[in-house]
Amino acid sequence: MITRNASVGVALRTADSNNAMSYNSVSGVAGSRDTARFAIRPYREGDEPALREVCVRTGKSGQDASDWIPGGLLPDIYLSPYVQYAPDLVFVVDQNGMPCGYAIAAADTAAFVAWYREHWLPVFLERHRVVDQSASAADRLAQTGRHPENFLGPDQDRYPAHMHIDLLPVAQGQGVGRRLMQAMLAELHRRGIPGVQLGVGAGNSRARGFYAHLGFRPLPSAPGNPLQLCISTDHIGTTVNTGTIPVGTGREQ
Numbered sequence: 012m013i014t015r016n017a018s019v020g021v022a023l024r025t026a027d028s029n030n031a032m033s034y035n036s037v038s039g040v041a042g043s044r045d046t047a048r049f050a051i052r053p054y055r056e057g058d059e060p061a062l063r064e065v066c067v068r069t070g071k072s073g074q075d076a077s078d079w080i081p082g083g084l085l086p087d088i089y090l091s092p093y094v095q096y097a098p099d100l101v102f103v104v105d106q107n108g109m110p111c112g113y114a115i116a117a118a119d120t121a122a123f124v125a126w127y128r129e130h131w132l133p134v135f136l137e138r139h140r141v142v143d144q145s146a147s148a149a150d151r152l153a154q155t156g157r158h159p160e161n162f163l164g165p166d167q168d169r170y171p172a173h174m175h176i177d178l179l180p181v182a183q184g185q186g187v188g189r190r191l192m193q194a195m196l197a198e199l200h201r202r203g204i205p206g207v208q209l210g211v212g213a214g215n216s217r218a219r220g221f222y223a224h225l226g227f228r229p230l231p232s233a234p235g236n237p238l239q240l241c242i243s244t245d246h247i248g249t250t251v252n253t254g255t256i257p258v259g260t261g262r263e264q
Contacts, residue, residue: 049111049187051194054101059094061110062103066090069177072215080149084139088156089175090115092131096123102194104182112178112187114195118204120163120173127159165232170206170241172199192225200244208241 063086070076070085093115094101104112117123139153155161162173174195178188199207208230211218219237227240 049104049106049182049185051187051191052103052105054094054098054103054113058101058103058110059091062086062094062101062113063090065110065112065177065179068179072212073218080152082139082149084149084152084156087135087138088152092127092135093117093123093175095131096126100195100198102191102198104178104187104191106181111182112176112191114174114176114191116172116174116195116199116207117162118172118199118202120167120171124159124162127162132157132159164208164210164230164239166208166230166241170208170230172204172207172244174207174209176209188221189225196242196244196246204244206241206243208239210239211237213238 063083066086066089067077067080067083068075070089071079076085090113097117100116100118102114103110135156139156164170164173176188176191176195178191182188196207209222209227211222222240225242226246227242229236230239230241233239
C-alpha cells in the first residue's frame with residue numbers, strides 16, 4: 012500500500028504560536044487560532060483548490076512540501092483522484108469557512124484502483140512525465156502515481172477501505188482530528204464497510220501516536236509492521252455529529 016512520500020500518513024504536528032498566520036486567507040486556507048471554533052462538514056463544490064493546498068502544506072511528514080515536491084504532484088496522487096472518485100467520502104474541516112484539514116477515503120480500494128487506472132491515470136500521465144525514476148523525489152513520486160495498484164494493501168477482505176487525513180497546525184490540539192476520524196468511520200460503517208487501512212511514514216512519530224491512541228493496529232497479515240495500520244469502522248463509534256467544534260484543551264488531536 013502506498014504511503015504518502017513514503018513518510019506521510021497524517022499531517023499532525025505541534026502548532027507554532029509564532030507561525031499561527033502561516034496559512035492565511037490570501038490563499039483561501041484557514042490560518043489563525045483567533046477564532047475558537049471549527050466545523051467538520053461534507054465536501055462542497057469549489058473546495059478542491061484549498062484542499063490541494065492543504066495536501067501540499069502537509070506533504071512532507073506533516074511539513075510543508077512546497078519546495079520539495081513541486082507542480083501539484085502530491086495532490087494529483089493523494090487528493091484529487093479521491094475527490095473526483097467519491098466526493099461524498101470527503102470530510103472538510105474549516106475555520107470561518109476556510110478549509111484547514113480533511114479526511115478522504117475510498118470505500119472499496121480495488122474498485123478505486125480500477126477507476127484510477129481507467130479515468131485518472133491518463134490525466135496524471137499528461138500532467139506528470141517521469142524523466143528519470145531515480146533523479147529526484149518528484150520523479151520517484153511521479154512513478155508512484157503511475158501504479159495505482161500499490162494502493163491495494165493486504166487483508167482486503169477485512170479492511171477493504173483506505174483513507175488519508177491531513178490537518179494544518181491551526182486545527183491541531185483541539186480534538187478535531189479525532190472527530191474527523193469518527194465522522195469517516197461512521198460513514199464507512201453506515202455503508203457496510205467493515206474496516207479501513209492506511210499507511211504512515213517511519214519518521215512521522217506524532218501521527219503514529221495519534222493512530223495508536225485511536226485504536227489503529229498493524230494489519231493482521233503483518234503484525235510486525237507498524238507502518239501499515241487498520242481499524243474496524245465501529246471501533247470509535249458509529250455516530251458523530253458534524254458541525255461546530257469548540258476549541259479543546261490542546262491535549263487532543
